[in-house]
Amino acid sequence: MNKKKRRLVIRTIILSLLAAALVYTLYINFFTSKEKVAVGDMAPDFVVTDLDGKEHHLSEYRGEKGIFLNFWGTWCEPCKREFPYIDTYYQDYKDQGVEVIAINVGEPKFSVNNFIEQYNLSFPVTIDKGNQLLNAYGIDPLPTTLLIDKDGKVVKIITGEMTSKMVREYMELIKP
Amino acid sequence: MENVKCECGHVNPHGTIFCEACGKPVQNEETQGDKEKKQLLDMRYEGSARRSQTYNKTIVDKIWNFFSSVKVGIWIIVVLLVASALGTIYPQELYIPPAMDPADFYEEEYGITGRLYYQLGFHNLYGSWWYMILIAMLGISLIICSIDRVVPLYKALKKQGVTRHENFLKRQRVYGKSGVENVDNDFETVKEKLRKKRYSVREENGNILAEKGRFSRWGPYVNHCGLIIFLIGAMLRFVPGMYVDEVIWIREGETASLPGTNGKYYLESEKFIVEVYEKGKEKEVFDEALDIAGSGMVVKNFQTDVKLYERVDEIIPGVEPELKEVKTHQIQVNKPLKHDHYAVYQVDYKLNEFSTMSFNMVDKETNQEFGSITINLRDPQEKYDLGNGYSIELASYFPDFFFNDEGEPSTKTRVPNNPAFVFKMFAPDKPEGEISFVAIQQNIEPMGDNKYKMAFSGVDMKNVSGLTVRRDFTLWILAVGGAIFMIGVIQGSYWHHRRIWIQRKNNEVIVAGHTNKNWFGLKNEIRYVLADTGIAEPIDQVDAKNKENKEG
Numbered sequence: 001m002n003k004k005k006r007r008l009v010i011r012t013i014i015l016s017l018l019a020a021a022l023v024y025t026l027y028i029n030f031f032t033s034k035e036k037v038a039v040g041d042m043a044p045d046f047v048v049t050d051l052d053g054k055e056h057h058l059s060e061y062r063g064e065k066g067i068f069l070n071f072w073g074t075w076c077e078p079c080k081r082e083f084p085y086i087d088t089y090y091q092d093y094k095d096q097g098v099e100v101i102a103i104n105v106g107e108p109k110f111s112v113n114n115f116i117e118q119y120n121l122s123f124p125v126t127i128d129k130g131n132q133l134l135n136a137y138g139i140d141p142l143p144t145t146l147l148i149d150k151d152g153k154v155v156k157i158i159t160g161e162m163t164s165k166m167v168r169e170y171m172e173l174i175k176p
Numbered sequence: 177m178e179n180v181k182c183e184c185g186h187v188n189p190h191g192t193i194f195c196e197a198c199g200k201p202v203q204n205e206e207t208q209g210d211k212e213k214k215q216l217l218d219m220r221y222e223g224s225a226r227r228s229q230t231y232n233k234t235i236v237d238k239i240w241n242f243f244s245s246v247k248v249g250i251w252i253i254v255v256l257l258v259a260s261a262l263g264t265i266y267p268q269e270l271y272i273p274p275a276m277d278p279a280d281f282y283e284e285e286y287g288i289t290g291r292l293y294y295q296l297g298f299h300n301l302y303g304s305w306w307y308m309i310l311i312a313m314l315g316i317s318l319i320i321c322s323i324d325r326v327v328p329l330y331k332a333l334k335k336q337g338v339t340r341h342e343n344f345l346k347r348q349r350v351y352g353k354s355g356v357e358n359v360d361n362d363f364e365t366v367k368e369k370l371r372k373k374r375y376s377v378r379e380e381n382g383n384i385l386a387e388k389g390r391f392s393r394w395g396p397y398v399n400h401c402g403l404i405i406f407l408i409g410a411m412l413r414f415v416p417g418m419y420v421d422e423v424i425w426i427r428e429g430e431t432a433s434l435p436g437t438n439g440k441y442y443l444e445s446e447k448f449i450v451e452v453y454e455k456g457k458e459k460e461v462f463d464e465a466l467d468i469a470g471s472g473m474v475v476k477n478f479q480t481d482v483k484l485y486e487r488v489d490e491i492i493p494g495v496e497p498e499l500k501e502v503k504t505h506q507i508q509v510n511k512p513l514k515h516d517h518y519a520v521y522q523v524d525y526k527l528n529e530f531s532t533m534s535f536n537m538v539d540k541e542t543n544q545e546f547g548s549i550t551i552n553l554r555d556p557q558e559k560y561d562l563g564n565g566y567s568i569e570l571a572s573y574f575p576d577f578f579f580n581d582e583g584e585p586s587t588k589t590r591v592p593n594n595p596a597f598v599f600k601m602f603a604p605d606k607p608e609g610e611i612s613f614v615a616i617q618q619n620i621e622p623m624g625d626n627k628y629k630m631a632f633s634g635v636d637m638k639n640v641s642g643l644t645v646r647r648d649f650t651l652w653i654l655a656v657g658g659a660i661f662m663i664g665v666i667q668g669s670y671w672h673h674r675r676i677w678i679q680r681k682n683n684e685v686i687v688a689g690h691t692n693k694n695w696f697g698l699k700n701e702i703r704y705v706l707a708d709t710g711i712a713e714p715i716d717q718v719d720a721k722n723k724e725n726k727e728g
Binding site for chain 2: 008011012014015018022029045046073074075105106107108109113114128133135136
């Protein structure tokens with residue numbers, strides 16, 4: 001090979017390696033979410049027992065139900081505001097294959113029970129003892145809602161409060 | 177772009193300053209002014225043609241040449257320094273009150289400059305895209321500059337001839353010419369002495385090139401390799417799984433899943449302690465120091481006694497884990513719990529968080545007690561039976577009690593900082609129950625006058641440890657990079673590249689010397705080597721010129 005040509009090839013290779021490293025670093029920093037679970041990922045499997053004693057195993061819902069997974073706390077004001085909407089649409093969509101699972105972030109059973117009674121909630125509520133689900137899903141602000149489609153894939157992550165309209169749209173979205 | 181043929185027959189690439197083989201300056205002597213002729217040769221990179229400077233054709237070459245410029249490299253460093261300095265003007269995002277939205281914080285606190293500071297990303301400098309790009313550019317500049325210089329330098333030093341052109345020698349800093357009677361004898365002595373000084377001596381047509389410490393010339397490049405490895409290590413931190421840094425707050429007696437370990441490990445805190453050096457308890461000599469440092473008290477130790485468990489069943493979040501004890505450890509500051517590449521450090525604490533509260537049911541008039549209940553603030557029960565027909569029902573519980581905007585009792589967080597309760601007290605004579613609202617130092621009877629009350633009788637407190645979980649697979653890369661960096665520095669600093677040329681033409685002997693640093697050392701060695709011979713000691717042309725200037 002001609003000397004100049006070889007030089008060009010070497011330079012091109014080195015520059016592209018450097019550019020690739022730079023692009024990768026920037027990509028991973030600014031275009032991927034730092035959350036444990038991102039949109040498009042498979043939702044980490046879990047087994048929870050709700051306060052009525054019913055067991056929910058995420059992977060067993062695969063192929064059958066879309067899951068509306070909500071993380072909440074009794075002291076969280078936006079949670080209080082969005083719960084009535086979730087409850088209303090839960091009634092509409094539970095027969096269309098949408099399951100709501102509300103995961104409390106490890107508060108006393110007494111407080112959670114009291115809260116359910118006060119707000120007259122009908123959807124399954126469970127308590128995350130020892131932060132297992134919180135860690136697995138890397139949940140930070142409350143409320144956080146994950147929409148999981150019937151294939152077990154996370155289609156949307158909503159951090160913060162939802163309006164009535166949003167709740168309806170999201171349940172429509174994961175309807176199988 | 178033509179190659180240049182020297183009179184010695186060697187063909188030099190375009191851009192060469194002096195012939196690679198004989199050292200004759202390539203530039204046309206006649207076109208040089210009188211002044212330039214007398215100047216010393218620029219010996220950097222052995223006068224080799226830095227390829228970047230010689231051609232500029234495709235876009236690849238243009239990018240290459242941009243990064244190959246030391247000037248550009250220096251400018252990148254300057255810009256980085258200025259940016260880093262500007263980043264210290266206002267606090268970084270990490271240090272602002274966590275409850276504040278940074279977008280508002282900087283503008284409210286510092287006005288328009290604060291807003292600009294935030295918008296330009298100075299608030300999270302090391303994480304801002306342009307800072308990262310600058311660092312990357314510095315890395316690229318480092319790599320390309322080094323490649324562009326080390327290759328020609330290596331070739332030039334390898335190719336160098338023993339016999340050099342007189343013009344090359346004349347334009348060395350250390351240079352001398354003298355007539356000698358017994359050249360052969362003197363050359364033998366000189367060679368022996370050079371070898372004694374650990375020079376490697378090459379001969380050609382009776383001329384001598386003595387060289388040592390060429391190794392020193394690679395120091396800067398070794399150093400750059402270390403830096404680049406270091407940068408790669410820093411870059412790898414962003415790769416998922418390479419770097420874990422999580423926080424966990426854990427109460428005494430609590431067992432929690434360790435974040436960052438994918439549910440594999442659990443930690444139990446047995447207790448947290450703070451120990452202090454106290455005035456009066458230590459030797460008297462420390463009293464004054466203790467007063468100055470911490471009004472009579474200085475912390476000696478922060479410690480969390482923990483048990484580490486590994487989950488042995490299949491890891492499915494939500495399933496009651498089956499735990500196997502791995503080890504116990506006393507975590508102290510800088511003495512982390514270490515296991516499976518994870519390290520758990522003591523970083524924070526909170527003393528005396530309410531854990532349980534006890535109340536007595538009391539007849540307000542007679543002060544007769546009917547029994548006491550203890551409420552676990554992390555898990556209160558709905559009913560507490562006192563026997564004999566007396567019982568307590570918990571109607572509401574507010575762990576962190578306050579009155580909300582509507583004036584209703586509510587809780588701020590789930591942490592029992594300020595617990596409050598609504599009790600329903602049942603007695604044989606009060607089968608409907610009496611309602612009482614109890615908070616710290618408060619006892620409200622919303623339904624009017626009660627016969628009974630819940631009298632506060634005790635509280636149990638627990639300490640909370642703040643720990644961080646770390647795993648860093650990039651550490652060894654950073655260490656290797658740092659070590660190579662230092663090797664390069666040492667290599668370049670403690671070795672000297674010295675060369676001495678001794679040439680003869682009949683009875684005339686020319687001595688010239690060059691080193692990359694410490695000219696005094698070189699001259700000393702030349703003096704030693706030439707002693708007891710008829711060859712005159714060469715002079716330092718820079719020194720001579722300085723002297724001339726001073727006197728003139």
